[in-house]
Amino acid sequence: MVAAIALVCSLSDPTECLSLSNMRLFPTVEMCMKDRGVAENVALSSGYGLVAFHCFDWGSLYDAI
Numbered sequence: 001m002v003a004a005i006a007l008v009c010s011l012s013d014p015t016e017c018l019s020l021s022n023m024r025l026f027p028t029v030e031m032c033m034k035d036r037g038v039a040e041n042v043a044l045s046s047g048y049g050l051v052a053f054h055c056f057d058w059g060s061l062y063d064a065i
Helices: 029-033 037-047 056-065
Strands: 003-012 015-018 048-059
Touching: 003 029, 003 037, 015 037, 015 048, 029 048, 037 048, 048 056
Parallel strands: none
Antiparallel strands: 003 015, 003 048
16 A cells, blocks of 8 residues: 655745645555645645655565564
């Protein structure tokens, strides 16, 4: 399972940053990456800009255990 994690910073104060997740799990990294535009739109609608977007593969975490 893959989760999308976004780092966003305020457009008016770039030192004010947040991490965001839509709490949705994707079956593949490719499907997760398609959600990047949604993250950017949500951030902009709240006065934030998307700084980074990452799809974290929880499967690779379990492989290391």
